[in-house]
Amino acid sequence: MERVQGIALKYKEKIPEEFVRSKDEQPGITTVKGAVFEVPVIDLSNPDEEKILQSIVDASQKWGMFQVVEHRIPGEVISKLQEVGREFFELTEEEKEVYAKPLDDGTLEGYGTKLQKEVHGKKGWVDHLFHKIWPPSAVNYQFWPKKPSSYRETNEEYAKWVQGIGDKLLKWLSLGLGLEEDDVKEALGGENLVYLMKINYYPPCPQPEVALGVVAHTDMNIITILVPNDVQGLQAFRDGLWYDVNYIPNALVIHIGDQMEILSNGRYKSVLHRTRVNKEKTRMSWPVFLEPPADLQVGPHTKLVNKNNPAKYKTKKYSDYVYCKLNKIPQ
């Protein structure tokens, strides 16, 4: 199986046609210049928790995305996570293929090159690795790299920290809807909520203005907590325009996903986003997707729906939602 990492080594000046996006997608043409707005940055050490809550609600309604700083995850935990992930992608192709996603077995987990079947047969300039990190009963170590040897302990350490942040965010998002603080988490699986780690690896691209890493999409899960490396590339869509998300060292980028939009009955917005690639540098990112258990039914929260506010979304099993989304079947 050919990976983008290998393709990038072969095509030093011009990329294969299947990576050239149509004009209405090319970041060189469609990125807003002299941006008026910026994805909000929220300081979690603010002693005024009401302020934090307000900023999160506001950002989740207007953008469906925000960055958090002073989140208490130690800088070393983040740099270690980045280091072991980079070391994995620097292994030989043969060593990485051991973790290749098994064909057609219904799992997302493993090393691979494309998740969604894209329209027009175009490809994204990115490879990835997926594996669950929480709860322990959902973890399959088959997909966790054995090299570097500290990969496992590093990811287990990060799993602990990211859960702390995940719990807090779900609590604030719940209060922001006027619900009890545990309502959102409980409706989405409680302690069985799944944390799925993905590493995106975007090799240098000779024509970054016409290519995309990950194409425009909304995340189908609840919320996503993302660590980027220092190569800027993430973009968010708002009111018809594409905005660059500024790189801030040690910040986490939070995305509202489809299940959160559905549960909130549309009050929070699942953010449309995509990534640019870089001419000289390798971009990497570590999104963690918080997901409901596969067989859980998700729909607008019963406390948010009444005669005056009818449900705007269907209630359906999360695995059915994922199946429809991946196969482009209307929900």
Ligand SMILES: O=C(O)CCC(=O)C(=O)O
């Ligand atoms: O690399 C990024 O910053 C975003 C990646 C992304 O959107 C995804 O993997 O779903």
Ligand SMILES: [Fe+2]
């Ligand atoms: Fe995404």
